Amino acid sequence: MSIAPPSCPLSLALRKLESYGRFTDDDRGAFLSLPYLRQPTKAGTQIVLKGDVVRSCRIVIAGFAYRFKMVADGGRQIIAIHMAGDLLDLQHALMRVATHNVQMLTPGELAVIRMEPLEELARQRPAVQRALWLDTLIDGSIFSEWIANVGRRNARTRISHLLCEFATRMRAMGLIAANSYELPMTQEQLADATGLTPVHVNRVLQDLRRSGLIKSDRRTITIDDWQALSETGDFDPSYLRMPMAMAA
Amino acid sequence: MSIAPPSCPLSLALRKLESYGRFTDDDRGAFLSLPYLRQPTKAGTQIVLKGDVVRSCRIVIAGFAYRFKMVADGGRQIIAIHMAGDLLDLQHALMRVATHNVQMLTPGELAVIRMEPLEELARQRPAVQRALWLDTLIDGSIFSEWIANVGRRNARTRISHLLCEFATRMRAMGLIAANSYELPMTQEQLADATGLTPVHVNRVLQDLRRSGLIKSDRRTITIDDWQALSETGDFDPSYLRMPMAMAA
DNA sequence: CGAACTTTTGACAAGCATCAACACGTGTGG
């Protein structure tokens, strides 16, 4: 289906982009020929700080990254979590100045791509241009679901929703097969993503385990009852806009 | 500065778009020549329902619109508010199927633009293409700020933040001159935007009045102490990405 | 002028936060 050798670091991102619309072999080849730098990262590495001037965009090759905002009283709100194949900060690169922070959640590796070649590619290849645009739109769609999640759902629902979203995205990217995955977040980070406190997250997780919805052994989350968890989490994946080809 | 006669319904939107990057006179002319239908609307008119197939995009000519999501227990979360000059659902039109609802907040008027001519225009005019993209990115940037707002700020801060954002956007669009405006929302709608209950919104508003930060007479909000309100609201407008030209 | 909506008020309840301490595992340096 794709001319990308599976070993190419950009092929996961390409697979995602071309799922948004038909790519020609030339489109694929041009994308894979983009010059990039491989940047191995440790857990906690700062990628972008609010206020930074950003002239390049990053694609996650391996590991997990997250974006967050700080509020006045020192609180931290995680606004997005990214996994292998995700474009990290096309937004920032297009708007030049960062409005929030980007950081690695786990050890991993990034591909750093300068914007000039990427924008040139977009100009010459409408399919790529459109795919990049759609990718940022889906990012926005996930944002809007998170507003509803932290704004109008209770703790149990919020956390269940996050676990379902995570599993669904991991499956769509082909990073896991079954409903079991390494959740790369501490309970404190889960709290920062759901607008709760670590203590309350802990209690809710215990409750979800007692109810038989999930098992969790260290960082491994196993969703025992997908039906029940997605109902508890009020989870309707349509906002993720996964094409049929990837939902499988 | 612009060849658009001030009376043209699309000129406000054009002014916003061209603030994101240099437009030629041809770009402006082409944009203003887009075929569109004028659609007068009453308050509460449904524009888009979740699940709708959307093939056109709307620009607010007059009045206010909002977007919202429903959650399982019947709760409603407002995720965005739009005013004259805003593009309403470019996201939906590009992705074909709506993931949330769009509705008029007040009586007003929309311009309905079919996507084919708009996409054709974008293909032929990179400056327009880029401006449209940036517009959706700023939409996403506002989303992310709202996540932090409902996720990590207390009621007083949330409401103050919303009032500041609203005033800032209204001023940027040239819809108001001073720090006084008609807030087109009931307290119930304010509650749905901030993730609170109407009763609590009422109490916080009274408190803000007693503290001398705002005055509110019916729907008119007057910000008496901008400095204090923006501090209370933890408001830093950088996420709105207003170009210098419009911040004035 | 009356109906429907919106704002306001009061009493009370609940969900989640806060604080503090302890348990557990892991890596590190003495």
Add this chain to the structure above:
DNA sequence: CCACACGTGTTGATGCTTGTCAAAAGTTCG
């Protein structure tokens, strides 16, 4: 190799912010 520090997870007691319920007062509009 052990001791220790550190990050993370867990537990309990308590309290605050915000929600819920219900009703009255004020406002808008046909």
